Amino acid sequence: MCMDFMDDTYCMDRRTPTKYDELLLLEEVDSICPVCGISLINKQAKKKKQFEIAHIYPNSPTKEEVKELMGVERLGSNSEDIQNWIALCSKCHTEYDFHKTKNEYLKMLECKKKLLSESDTKRQLSEKNIESELANIIVNLCNLSQSDLENISPLSYDALCVSEKISNPLLCRDISSKVVDYYLFIKEQFEIQELSNKKSSLELIAANIKHAYYVCKTEGLDENQIFSNLCNWLISKIHCDNTSAQIIIAFFVQNCDAYEKLS
Numbered sequence: 001m002c003m004d005f006m007d008d009t010y011c012m013d014r015r016t017p018t019k020y021d022e023l024l025l026l027e028e029v030d031s032i033c034p035v036c037g038i039s040l041i042n043k044q045a046k047k048k049k050q051f052e053i054a055h056i057y058p059n060s061p062t063k064e065e066v067k068e069l070m071g072v073e074r075l076g077s078n079s080e081d082i083q084n085w086i087a088l089c090s091k092c093h094t095e096y097d098f099h100k101t102k103n104e105y106l107k108m109l110e111c112k113k114k115l116l117s118e119s120d121t122k123r124q125l126s127e128k129n130i131e132s133e134l135a136n137i138i139v140n141l142c143n144l145s146q147s148d149l150e151n152i153s154p155l156s157y158d159a160l161c162v163s164e165k166i167s168n169p170l171l172c173r174d175i176s177s178k179v180v181d182y183y184l185f186i187k188e189q190f191e192i193q194e195l196s197n198k199k200s201s202l203e204l205i206a207a208n209i210k211h212a213y214y215v216c217k218t219e220g221l222d223e224n225q226i227f228s229n230l231c232n233w234l235i236s237k238i239h240c241d242n243t244s245a246q247i248i249i250a251f252f253v254q255n256c257d258a259y260e261k262l263s
């Protein structure tokens with residue numbers, strides 16, 4: 001083992017990709033092997049899955065690979081970072097793993113960098129089709145009269161679990177107060193929506209916000225950054241004011257698993 005390899009902290013113990021990792025990586029390549037173009041989704045669900053998660057820089061490089069890849073650019077903070085992973089078909093994965101030249105590595109690296117820039121937070125968030133539902137709620141929020149505000153029943157802090165999800169005390173207090181003030185109102189608005197549309201818009205939006213959360217989290221954003229990112233996204237979608245956006249996002253933090261429980 002040469003010194004460079006021993007000093008190198010990039011390569012870490014192998015980590016099994018989570019379901020979310022797999023989803024994000026599949027979405028990143030539009031479910032198509034970025035090398036050969038074959039579909040990575042098998043329509044016959046019972047068959048074994050068609051994609052594999054490949055390391056761009058190897059998890060356990062051979063001595064030859066360490067030498068071949070000396071000094072190359074590497075993505076992410078370590079080998080198990082999702083940025084160092086890419087969804088490939090099994091054939092291309094095997095081929096990439098066993099015949100890796102510096103040239104092939106650099107090609108794969110460029111491919112991933114292109115995918116990353118294409119699927120940046122904004123693009124992914126802007127595809128979410130929730131604006132019509134939220135617009136109605138925002139209209140209601142923005143048009144709240146004094147008597148409406150008085151009719152919003154406050155919740156007790158005890159009933160809520162924002163503090164179990166947010167560690168930053170200022171952000172936690174901020175979100176909690178918005179939840180307490182508006183939670184029931186927003187929930188009612190969703191129920192009205194669901195009755196009139198005969199579909200579960202709350203669940204749909206919650207799933208989208210949750211997805212947006214994971215996109216931000218995967219990009220390494222902290223709690224505050226994620227919260228403001230989600231708010232900015234909402235503002236860009238429905239042109240509401242910042243306070244309304246914060247109220248809506250606070251609702252989802254409380255209600256819908258946006259933000260995971262702190263470990």
Ligand SMILES: [Zn+2]
Nearest residue numbers: 033036089092
């Ligand atoms: Zn392939």
